[in-house]
Amino acid sequence: MPPRVRIVEVGARDGLQNEKTIIPTATKIELIDRLSATGLRTIEATSFVSPKWIPQLADAAEVFSGIARKPGVSYPVLVPNLQGYERARAVGADEIAVFAAASEAFSRKNINASIDESIERFAPVLERARADGVKVRGYVSTVLGCPYQGEVPVADVVHVAQRLHTLGCYEISLGDTIGIGTPGKARAMLRAVAGEVPMAALAVHFHDTRGQALANILACLEEGVAVVDSAVSGTGGCPYAKGATGNVASEDVVYMLDGLGIATGIDLPALIATGLWLSAQLGRETSSRVARASL
Numbered sequence: 001m002p003p004r005v006r007i008v009e010v011g012a013r014d015g016l017q018n019e020k021t022i023i024p025t026a027t028k029i030e031l032i033d034r035l036s037a038t039g040l041r042t043i044e045a046t047s048f049v050s051p052k053w054i055p056q057l058a059d060a061a062e063v064f065s066g067i068a069r070k071p072g073v074s075y076p077v078l079v080p081n082l083q084g085y086e087r088a089r090a091v092g093a094d095e096i097a098v099f100a101a102a103s104e105a106f107s108r109k110n111i112n113a114s115i116d117e118s119i120e121r122f123a124p125v126l127e128r129a130r131a132d133g134v135k136v137r138g139y140v141s142t143v144l145g146c147p148y149q150g151e152v153p154v155a156d157v158v159h160v161a162q163r164l165h166t167l168g169c170y171e172i173s174l175g176d177t178i179g180i181g182t183p184g185k186a187r188a189m190l191r192a193v194a195g196e197v198p199m200a201a202l203a204v205h206f207h208d209t210r211g212q213a214l215a216n217i218l219a220c221l222e223e224g225v226a227v228v229d230s231a232v233s234g235t236g237g238c239p240y241a242k243g244a245t246g247n248v249a250s251e252d253v254v255y256m257l258d259g260l261g262i263a264t265g266i267d268l269p270a271l272i273a274t275g276l277w278l279s280a281q282l283g284r285e286t287s288s289r290v291a292r293a294s295l
């Protein structure tokens with residue numbers, strides 16, 4: 001297992017994109033600033049997608065402009081096309097994430113494009129990013145199953161991950177969008193992708209819909225992955241992925257990594273406090289088991 005893991009905190013983006021009510025901009029800003037005080041080094045801040053598709057993050061520019069950017073912390077933002085890239089750059093974003101899917105059906109539901117069309121759309125974004133010195137992360141969704149298509153062949157995941165890597169994404173996050181995977185499948189999928197894209201350029205992104213996320217993460221750590229996406233308080237889900245619930249809670253991942261003696265640089269009590277603060281803002285109980293146990 002890796003001696004050190006980098007957590008990519010996605011709560012402010014994946015978490016808040018799926019909320020039924022619109023969260024005040026000031027709350028989003030405060031969330032990100034609280035997160036940056038916990039030792040997290042990568043905090044996905046928001047999405048510059050179409051506000052018609054994700055009204056929850058229509059205030060992306062205000063959020064990004066409002067945060068206190070801490071030196072040494074990166075704040076990637078989701079970008080689906082050149083229009084999103086320009087909006088992100090206009091407020092000073094210097095790291096972005098593009099997102100494709102391994103399932104054709106999900107790609108159409110989520111971004112209204114086939115997989116090929118989406119990758120064609122990303123090519124000029126990556127070209128601009130390269131010229132501007134902007135780092136680009138890539139997501140592959142539905143890596144262990146799709147709500148519309150069902151089974152997703154591992155070869156399709158490998159193919160899309162490889163294409164994003166070749167296009168210039170420095171890291172590819174493999175997303176179990178609907179939390180359907182189990183550890184054996186997760187391990188086999190990661191191993192297959194790592195056959196074509198270096199493990200050092202891979203991350204895992206588990207939703208906890210069926211309670212399998214921590215077990216899946218452990219299996220992937222054993223395979224050698226050293227970057228894990230998670231969301232404080234276990235918020236999250238994609239509005240275009242039927243049946244998807246929250247991401248694995250960052251507090252629970254950090255607790256497990258601490259127990260395994262794997263360094264994260266994150267102050268767990270501070271992270272728990274931030275998650276409890278967020279759940280109070282959202283008016284519901286935290287989904288983090290570790291946070292609940294601390295009460």
Ligand code: HMG
Binds near residue numbers: 111141239
């Ligand atoms: P479309 O409707 O096919 O595209 O959407 P369009 O180009 O016709 O645009 C429609 C309207 O949106 C136009 O406005 C555009 O100007 C505007 P109108 O002319 O009607 O007034 N528009 C934009 N506005 C602001 N910023 C932009 C932008 N682009 C277009 N960037 C599109 C195609 C890709 C834009 C749309 O489908 C979209 O935004 N989808 C985003 C869906 C999304 O954010 N899903 C959640 C993130 S993915 C996820 O959660 C999974 C992940 O967590 C990993 C995992 O769990 O697996 C990453």
Ligand code: MG
Binds near residue numbers: 175207237
């Ligand atoms: Mg997600």
